[in-house]
Amino acid sequence: MTETKGILLAGVGGQGILRASDILCSVFMAAGLDVKKSEVHGMAQRGGCVTSHVRYGEKVNSPLAKKNDIDILVSFEQMDTLRYLDYVKESGTVIMNTEKIFPPAVNLGEALYPSNVLETVRRHFVKVVSIDAATLALRAGNIRTVNTVFLGAISSCLNLPLELWEKVLQESFPSKLISANMEAFCSGRGAK
């Protein structure tokens, strides 16, 4: 592998996006690859947009990807998928959550939450995975494993050995949370 590839994780502050991208980086490092990631935190990001770029390959220069150059977009919120579509390569994969989190303008009745988001994304991209991550996380026993569900979904798009993921996940959580996270990971990995 010589080409640098990019994954963009996006969603709403407080959803565990930065944690997920940290774990993702550990997986690439464990696979012996160079990896860089970039995000912005501070300024009460809770409730605001959060993105994390992860780029990996033999030698990575920029931690930020340019538009039209992301291989996998992972959107933790339904409509926010649309916000970052222009980053995704035509052949790229879009993994998106079915969950809707209304921004203030929608709650105040000043804007409408976009409808038919999934259909719109499907019109432009062939590889689209839509996941009800909250349900899968609850089924795994912990609503806070939403981000691990998405790691599972990402894993099924990457050609890395499953044992590598399992090893890194086990190292990433305190022992009492491992089983719920492993289950969340598996359900995300199986999601179509």
Place this chain on the structure above:
Amino acid sequence: MSGNEAIARGAFECGARFAAGYPGTPSTEIMETFANYPGVYAEWSPNEKVAMEVGIGAALAGAKAMVVMKHVGVNVAADPLFTASYTGTNGALVVITADDPSLHSSQNEQDNRHYARFMKIPMLEPADSQEAKAFIKLAFDLSEHFDTPVFLRTTTRVSHSKSVVALDEPRITEDRTAIRFNAEKFVMVPMNARKRRIAVEDRMRDLRAFAETFPENRMELNSPDVGIITAGISYHYAKDVFPEFSYLKLGMVYPLPAEMIRTFAARVRKIYVIEELDPFLEEQIRALGIEVTGKAIFPYTGEFDPGIVEQAITGSRKAARSLPEIPIPPRPPNLCPGCPHRGLFYVLGKLKIFVTGDIGCYTLSFMKPLEGMHSCICMGASIGMAHGMSKALGEKGRGKIVGVIGDSTFLHSGITPLLNMAYNRSDAVIVICDNRTTAMTGMQEHPATGFTLQGERTLGVDLVALVKTLGIESVRIVDPYDLQAVRIAIKEELARPGPSVVVSRHACALFKREKVASRKSFRIDPKKCIGCRLCLGLGCPPIAWTAVENESDSRTKETEGNGSRDGVAVIDQNRCVGCGLCEQVCKSGAIAEEEG
């Protein structure tokens, strides 16, 4: 490892054991990481000027000292540093300035490279985490060798990006601290300072010569057609899209290696200077008589990315695909569920008053629906501005001016302006939003929390006693979870002549140390909700609006005489933390604690 973690690691590896700073995005994690290394002294000072003076003192005592702040912090710390450039250091002094192009979390995007030139202090700029770790060591070496403070500048994308870093063994440190007297060098009265002024110019001459051989100023000669002169993160953006070009990558952005730049210019046909923000390199290179292209094609504002660099140089973007043009509502950051600021600003926004604001999470309350703040300039400005407005308006402003400032911000730079208010008597009311921590940057300690950066218990200043000592006679405490109490306190204090202070005290909702027993979440009874949207006026994230599509359905039929509603509010139980503000706002008694 992030750039910030790498700086802390590099400082520790090279034997620095002393650091002072004030939290500020994107610099905060440097101090937090450094503080955890064994055998170090690290402190949060009340503000950056104090941190700088602490660092200067430590360096004078022979220590290797690091002082850490964000870009605007250097404004606060500028006064001592300008003159520390004259005195030099007995030990070593490295100042970290973390700049924030694109203003991800700042009130401006000033380019702090200008400070290096202005203060006649050398500046290094790393491009990633590995360099960040290496450059902090080089900065300490430079400081020791040239007897000068040294800047290490990062930008948000270096501070907060993570990349692979190879660790080295920490150097065994030897204690070089001692009391050394040298009044001519350290007492900056005119007769001494004039001599040091000359020493500074001599030092600059030596540093310019050093820059020519500094290994981190390096040429990568490839294509003779195009050469790029750049520094910091822009280097990686350019390498990503133009690996075939020649590069002059500057690790030291001040002073510049003039001869090396001339040599590079002679090897390539066309030169681009790629730098975020101001044409700092470009103007100096042009002054050497070298023709370059820079801000003619690159933006002055905002941070770059590989796409921006590519587009500027090639002049065009790859034909963009046609993507859906669906309007996407913006998603600005918001106060958290249960944020104690919400109650205060809900009340302030409803009063017909001008609220001078300050720097903190609460600044977000200027937005809809709270709209409880009307100005924000810099740390501490709220108090001086409230006083100035009150004085200028005279009678017209009586009972109409409130200044709002956080607890950490008050201790950072609110004490002197409050002293001024007490001394020069104005009628404004100052509200200290005391959430018991420095919340915006992630729960850092400050002089009123009772703990130090390294976790030791210490004196926590009593804000009420402090305010009284400054000469404010009327001081009271309210809990912002109690809207009526806040309303009464603000109105009574506004009616009172002379300055007064209200301490709005409730710990940050995310602050674990002061977390009280968890509360039950609230729910809205859809039968009782009349769809008036009053609760939505709180802008609380878990409260959402749901349209009622069919008013004739059985649920709404049971509604007691409110057939005109077009929707109801609902609370997301998973996110509600039970602050109870919505229950106080609801006039139809539809909101209550979850049972059981």
